[in-house]
Amino acid sequence: MAGGGPPFSLRVETHDGLAALVRAIRAEEDGKELRKELAKNMRDALKPGAQEAKSSIMSMSSGGLRTSPALRSSVAKKIRPEVKLGGRWSGARVKAFKTKNVRGFPNAPKRLNRASGWRHPVYGNREVWVQQRGKVDWFDRSFAGREGVYRAAVEQAMEDMARRIAARAR
Template sequence: MSFTVRDSGDMRRIARELGRMDDKELKKRFRKELRKAAAPLVPKVRASIRRIPSKQRYTPDGLRGTLARATRLEVKTTGREAGVAIRVDGRKMPAHMKSLPSMVEGKKRWRHPVFGNREVWVDQPKQPYFYNVVRAAGPASRRAVYRVLDGISRDIS
């Protein structure tokens, strides 16, 4: 599950121009500023995960802790997929929990046996934690990313 900040090709165009240039410092600054612009979203998503209601107290090694640890910021400045993404990465989850980020959010059905009894199954209710937070905080981060793009494009030209 991820939320990506992309625009109509500006990110790709700037990444392409930076690729043609030999200025490693400018490339490094571009990545650093993009990361800084989108970074405030990661703690907000993690806090939202920790607030998911549960009958058990929060523990770092429980489901909510595992989801919070799998939340990360991804910045790509090369290729067709150039962009900034906030991701709750299923690949960072334990082997038997890879699809849980989507299930907890409610994008997929989440059902499981009751205490391991495969004769009795229950549907787990969804607990949206990602898109509501990103939707609320996204415009400010998007504006920050656009400011970075404008600044770097001025430096390139």
């Protein structure tokens, strides 16, 4: 599930039908609006998964220190569904984006998910390093067993748009 490089994501790979659907939308007079609507419907289909991932990272225990900015909420804000129609890659995915300017820890979503965690120097003592772990597989567990549900929801959004375009042709 987690991709090979940052940022990681759950990806719903679609078949050639998406490319054909996008071509049909472009041929329509109001194709730009139809494309926007299709993308919105596909994002809406993945929102429950994104919400589950956000809830999963927010349930991670904190170290008890009051530091700012808050790591868990910063990571949760960077989780969102993404849809691309056309270009090199077409499809829908839930993605955890990098957390820029959060305690100098841009790869927080990826590192918090890893079993091996990450290393960092102890505050105030640059010679002592510690190994720290987050909530292992918080992103992956959010989607485990439900990939088919999200794939079906995205494909349903595509089917609805295809039916709508076909109905216009009659």
